[in-house]
Amino acid sequence: MNPDAVAQYLQHNPKFFDDYADMLAQIFVPHPHGGRAVSLPERQMLTLREKNKSLEHALAELVQAGHANDALSTKMHRLTLAILRLPKESPERLIETLTYHLREDFSVPHTAFRVWGVSAGFKGLDDTPGVSAALRGAVASATSPLRLPFCGPVGHFRHEELALGKEVSGWFSDAGTHIKSMAVMSLISVHADGASSGGLLALGSEDAERFYTDMGTMYLERLAELLSAGLAHIFP
Numbered sequence: 001m002n003p004d005a006v007a008q009y010l011q012h013n014p015k016f017f018d019d020y021a022d023m024l025a026q027i028f029v030p031h032p033h034g035g036r037a038v039s040l041p042e043r044q045m046l047t048l049r050e051k052n053k054s055l056e057h058a059l060a061e062l063v064q065a066g067h068a069n070d071a072l073s074t075k076m077h078r079l080t081l082a083i084l085r086l087p088k089e090s091p092e093r094l095i096e097t098l099t100y101h102l103r104e105d106f107s108v109p110h111t112a113f114r115v116w117g118v119s120a121g122f123k124g125l126d127d128t129p130g131v132s133a134a135l136r137g138a139v140a141s142a143t144s145p146l147r148l149p150f151c152g153p154v155g156h157f158r159h160e161e162l163a164l165g166k167e168v169s170g171w172f173s174d175a176g177t178h179i180k181s182m183a184v185m186s187l188i189s190v191h192a193d194g195a196s197s198g199g200l201l202a203l204g205s206e207d208a209e210r211f212y213t214d215m216g217t218m219y220l221e222r223l224a225e226l227l228s229a230g231l232a233h234i235f236p
Contacts, residue, residue, distance in 0.1 A: 072219050075105045079223075083230050091125060091234050098227065102203065110179065110204035112171035115188070115234070117197030122234040131200070134162050139186050139198045146200070149185040149220040152213040157184060168202050180208035183217075185224040188235060197235045201227065 001009075010016060079101045086093050095113050102108040116128040116136060128136075138144050138159035150157055157165035168184055169176045187199035201224065205211060 115199040179204040
C-alpha cells in the first residue's frame with residue numbers, strides 16, 4: 001500500500017480509531033519544531049494550537065483594520081462637516097480647510113491644488129498657465145490614469161508616453177525635491193463636450209511607502225468626490 005491509499009482508507013473508515021484506540025497512544029511521530037518524537041494525539045494537539053495561533057493572528061489583523069477604518073471614517077466625516085459649513089462664495093476657504101485637515105487630521109504633510117477653466121467670477125483660482133497642456137490632456141483622456149486616484153512613486157505617474165510625476169511634484173514648492181510618493185486625483189469631471197475645465201489634488205510625502213501602487217483608494221475616491229461637489233459651482 002502506498003501512503004495515499006493508507007490516508008484514503010483511514011478517511012473512509014473512521015471506526016478504525018475506535019477499534020485500535022490503544023495503538024494511537026503507541027504511535028510516535030516527529031515533533032514539528034524539534035528532533036524528538038511525540039505521540040499522535042500530542043501531535044494533533046500541536047497542530048490545533050498552531051491553527052489557533054494563526055486564526056488569532058488573522059482576527060487581530062481584522063480588528064486592527066476595523067479600528068483604522070473607523071478612525072478614517074471619523075476624520076472624513078469631520079472634514080465633510082467643515083466643508084459644508086463654508087460659504088460657496090469663498091472657494092479659497094475650502095482649499096484652506098482641506099489643507100488644514102489633511103495636515104492635522106490625516107498627517108499628510110504636503111498638499112497641492114490646481115484648477116483651470118473656471119467661471120469668470122472665480123478667475124483668481126484659475127491656474128491654466130501653471131498646468132501643462134499634456135497634464136490637462138491626461139485629465140481629459142478616457143484612458144487617463146486619473147479616472148481613479150493615482151498612488152505610487154513620483155516616477156511612476158505617467159500617461160501614455162508622458163512622465164507627469166515631475167511636473168506635479170514641482171507644485172510642492174521647495175519640498176518638491178523631497179517628495180518620494182504621491183496620491184493624485186482629479187476633482188472635477190471634464191465636460192462632455194470636451195471643454196478644458198478640470199482640477200487636480202496632489203498629496204505628497206517624503207516616505208516612499210506612504211502612497212503605494214496597489215493601496216486601497218476608497219477614501220481617496222470619496223475625498224475627490226466630496227471636493228468635486230464642493231467646487232462644482234466655480235466651473236461654467
